[in-house]
Amino acid sequence: MNHPVTQELANELTAGWSAVGVSRPHESAELHVLGQATYTDDIPELQGTLHAALGLSAKAHARIATLDLAPVRAMPGVVAVLTADDIPGTNDCGPIIHDDPILAQGEVLYVGQPMFIVIADTHTNARRAARKANVTYEELPAILTPQQAKAANSYVLPPMRLERGDAEAAFARAPHVARGELFVGGQEQFYLEGQIAYAIPKEGRAMLVQCSTQHPSEMQHVVAHALGLNSHHVTVECRRMGGGFGGKESQSALWAAAAAIAANYLKRPVKLRADRDDDMMVTGKRHCFWYEYEVGYDDTGRILAARVDMTLRAGFSADLSGPVATRAVCHFDNCYYLSDVDIRAGCGKTNTQSNTAFRGFGGPQGAIAIEYVIDEIARNLGKDALDVRRQNFYGIGERDETPYGQAVVDNVLPELTAQLEESSEYRARRAAIDRFNAASPVLKKGLAFTPVKFGIAFNVTHLNQAGALVHVYVDGSVLVNHGGTEMGQGVNTKVMQVVAHELGLDLRHVRIAATDTSKVANTSATAASTGADLNGKAAQDAARQIRDRLAAFAVTLHGGDVADVHFFGDAVHVNGVSVPFAELVQKAYLKRVQLWSDGFYATPGLSWDPKTMRGHPFQYYAYGAAVSEVVVDTLTGEWKLLRADALYDAGRSLNPAIDIGQVEGAFIQGMGWLTTEQLWWNDAGKLMTHAPSTYKIPAISDCPEDFRVRLFEKPNVADSIHRSKAVGEPPLLLPFSVFFAIRDAISSVGGHRVNPPLNAPATCEEILRAIDAVAAQSQSLQETNFQKSGSDPEFGKLSH
Template sequence: MNDAGTPILAEQAAAQVSEAWTEVGRPRPHESAVLHVLGQATYTDDIPELAGTLHAALGLSSRPHARILGIELDAVAASRGVLAVLTAQDIPGLNDCGPIIHDDPILTDGLVQYVGQPIFIVVADSHDNARRAARLANIDYEDLPAILTPQAARAAQSFVLPPMRLARGDAEAAFAGAPHRVRGELHVGGQEQFYLEGQIAYAIPGEDRGMHVYCSTQHPSEMQHVVAHALGLHSHHVTVECRRMGGGFGGKESQSALWAAAAAIAAARLRRPVKLRADRDDDMLVTGKRHCFHYEYEVGYDAQGRILAAQVDMVSRAGYSADLSGPVATRAVCHFDNAYYLSDVEIRAACGKTNTQSNTAFRGFGGPQGAIAIEYVIDEIARHLGRDPLDIRRLNFYGRQERNVTPYGQEIVDNVIHELVDELEGSSDYRARRAAIEAFNKTSPVLKKGLALTPVKFGIAFNVTHLNQAGALVHVYVDGSILVNHGGTEMGQGINTKVMQVVAHELGVDLERVRATATNTSKVANTSATAASTGADLNGKAAQDAARTIRERLAAFVAGQFGGEASEVRFADDTVFVAGQALRFGEVVAKAYLARVQLWSDGFYATPGLHWDPKTMNGRPFSYYAYGAAVSEVVVDTLTGEWKLLRADALYDAGNSLNPAIDIGQVEGAFIQGMGWLTTEELWWNGDGALKTHAPSTYKIPGVSDCPQDFRVRLFKNRNVEDSIHRSKAVGEPPLLLPFSVFFAIRDAVSSVGGHRVQPPLNAPATCEEILKAVAFVEAALA
């Protein structure tokens, strides 16, 4: 026993304990799971309102493109409970909330560019009174020509940014030597983020022009900048705080800025707290979505199905302003290859300026839109050659030692797609099921089954290099409890849980000792958005850096107190092992405090090795790649277009997973969300430019009944070759590409109507109507 009564352990036993103990890699529940279930988790709208709180609503345009000739707001101002009506002239600073280019006004002034564009702010004593008043404005418009589709934007050469081009090799010469060619068009629709918690901001004026904004946002620092600019203040006047979001999916990366700015403008003007909470209809009318894409493609290939040349021209529906459309298009260009080596290729992408909502980030950020085009092409090559699409995919996979450089010049050093697909093919009984489905379809004239296995290779990092940085603060209190604050935001994906596990592991303590607090711009400054699947990578590393500094200070302290080298002190199992003794962590912290050892630290991380030239579209934009594959089996009713997913098998490469339970949940959620994008979630604008699918009654996200009864999700055993946080890999966005297998299984089923002799022209989303059109095309081709 030592003087404190702690049992002395042999050094060998202590080493065994510290080596065996771990906190990362354990399937821990979400840190707020109990609060979620009990309804005690605080979201922005749950924050107790201060005395005198007012409520705001936005007055929206009813025209897609028009000049405002006159606006009469007297009825609005006279409506019950209204205290103020604010227009662009009432903004004290910069009237802009564009994240990159300043082309996105908070309130439009004289020109409206889409149905739903905010024109004025109503501030009233209640949420309902503000909303009712906002609909009483009398606005006189002069209508202007409107562009509504990406095809129309291409025809009119209407773009928010200059088109981009990436080329490698000599595609023209390669086409000339290719024995076979396939060419065609494809349209893939957009997608509403449909977060459970809508856009909301609660702005509270403070002393000396200060403003505290509670906001449901993935990017508190950007909200801080936008609010400061709108109010004509410095960033230090503004604090933005977000404890958690009820979902984000990219829709709260840049587009929460409008709501934060509008609430703050009203609060600054009236010197009272103001809450702006979007109704679901208004939210969907005002905010941008996943970009829809239209493709024109041509691919040359040999008799075996190996791609020799590829050319694709993509145009997206950017909407009326640039927002994040440029980076989205860049990522689409960089993911056109997906898991395939393309020797001679030309990829063009343009961001069509349309009179619709300004589209924005959405889980995958252009990657899914880029990759689905090459998968569509491979599906056609296989059908033309009478081969199984999986065989064509394998033939074109990136190699391990050769054929391993992307069109943008990054060498792939972590390729596991061959082993991963081998494992999934075997575990899913792919070949046997393919034969069984063929036999079923021969005897079933109406119901047709389809099967598809599709791979994923997804680059991880922001494709703007300077955004790949993060900071964190870790505090150890005298009682041994630990508080961590980092720049990431929690939107249900479990980033706080993972960061807490990293800190607990670094300090060798039980997870129960660690708590994460709200993301706050006054604690960690200049943070990047929680996006691009980098949240745990960046913030985990930053928190680990902070915790390691504290651990090293404690190690030096106990080594000085009890002898031995600081490098030999071990922290594990809530215990500090030093010089043959075992001290409880709390005991060490208490002694260190009395010895005036600093028990808090900041941490910082910047992803190394990244570089990108946007002019040549060449470089190393990604730190590493995440891989995956999925097999889906569907049955389609060829008389109604109805279909059902019978079974899905997914295998995903999360590296050395920080938390397998959370990662598997993310894969499952991404799969269903991506399936919705490709099959049921149809955005529809009428001829007047009004989005008519703006509520759950008209917009169909997947429900429980859409999930397959047989859903098998596993993590591929792997360790990241890059020095990511504990050699883990990102799991936020890449799994959204796994349900490509659902779309191509549907296309496979439709193709079986014609004995796989006709290419079904199936666009996404593959709604019942689209499926029936494809079936009719196949039947007509055979008539």
């Protein structure tokens, strides 16, 4: 039914109506709570479905002398056992360099490397059988650490280097130089849903793979190559993941390929679901980094020269280590202008799992090094670290260009820092903590303020593209399909909001379909915090085309001008008349107006030269800062996060509720990386922390009782989707403040005169080691001062 609407009322309604910029529940929240959300393992199994398991290497580096699989074949329920010789196509699942076999052939390169596939009638029978192989090995020397890799000149890629200015001359001019080493450990992905793939043969040699993956198109390519088929033979579908964090960007390929190889061989559906222990033994983690640094600075704390050599534990193959190292190099500056730098990174080849993408993708590992140095500079000069950080911010004078040549034109850090400093009561709490520590011999408190600048875009330019399909049905309902994947981060909810906003609909009229390579082709991974940016723009493009067609059609019915047609409140408002959206759609269908459209988006203005390591790799920067307060027991090394204040720059947020949730989750995950989540390999190269019983992620008791998260409200300078900013990865850097608060508490043991040699993760053992080092060095300083001054040696002796 048509309703007359005055122009004044139309303007008022348009101004007050929006489907974006408002908090909405996650589109699957109700399904999650009710247990009705369908994950890959919940898909009803077809009749005849078989189950696979992988037979894993027990050696870090060895030649396979004999591989006797007869005991495996003899186990109950076993249908087939496949080796590399049974792969009809290419035995490789490497995302960039083809150095990553699906199944080892002749040589194993880490403990846990798959050597064969067992297919049985049940999951349990397959797993039991996989343990029964008789394998003999001829062991070879193994490299396990980044330090060993560098010493042996063992790299998966040539080392990279970024230089600007004249670091040598700048060091010569610098009044002070800080130098040292730092080790920051890796991190297990620990998604709630492990790796899984379900492969179903189709007619004409085709294969459907339902897979928990962040990159359906890459899974399509890997499966096609493994089976010796073309991409159009393979369809990969992913409705949702139970977490991804980067671990399902490239490393879901092994599981998808193995399931498809087995299904193709037997012409029956095959499911491969990784047990948690197998998942952790086989898959890569966040890269651990070893740093050798040297920084020159003046009496105010301003950095004049910086040199850093970062060695990554890449693992046995390249995987995504090259791009991770590149991003680390490009984020070493974090928020600070560095005039003369020499930044090097080497991807050390080790006989361990091939490390891969992980939330932040090298950015956190690059940025923490400069934060460690600034923390040290401040202590050396007897200054508050926040003041030294401010002194080095971009935007002071003409200092606005990064070492790789991109101008920083959107810097909101000065304003954001001032807001958080005031709201967190930073100065007053710093004074209160000093008073507490002076009176407390065992428990010591620490406080730290750390900022974040994080570049948003893939640092491989061609990946910054996305496609979408939007279908409007004759009843006015809308179905959207885009190339992004949902792993709990809310990308589907945001894309639904974007489409609803364009068409003037309430969110209940819009639905998202499963990500499917037969619907949107050649998609990029849902990674690099670009999910909403890219797919939101593509879906907006598709919805806008439909809206424009409907607007033109509405004018033919009711007159007026297309520019004055408005879509809001589930209706179309044209020439003083309000037409229900569904009614106009039905009339448009009868007049053969196209009611579906494809959309596409490519991020403009990006460039990158990997040879010179210069360009404009990021569309914009996301900023943030956090203040954390901890208390440390200096007798046990135990600690507690008492309060955390975080202020994050989400631009004009598409969905504040989801964005705040992402900041909270990233903060706790990053805190776990830097404090409790320790990966440990024994001398034989076996990962010993391969289960929840031996690997500690943060629990509810580790969260601060006082946790204050706010969004900094300022539209993005770049033309992003509705001027919002990415919120997936950058907040993971906010809990740097926790690590440096712990370091601050340890430093108080020595009266803040000694820089604690604290590595990450800052486990209780690592904290105690740093406390002992500070106490010993402080005692040495006192004795030296006594010898010089002749004063009482008991004066000022540490209570610890």
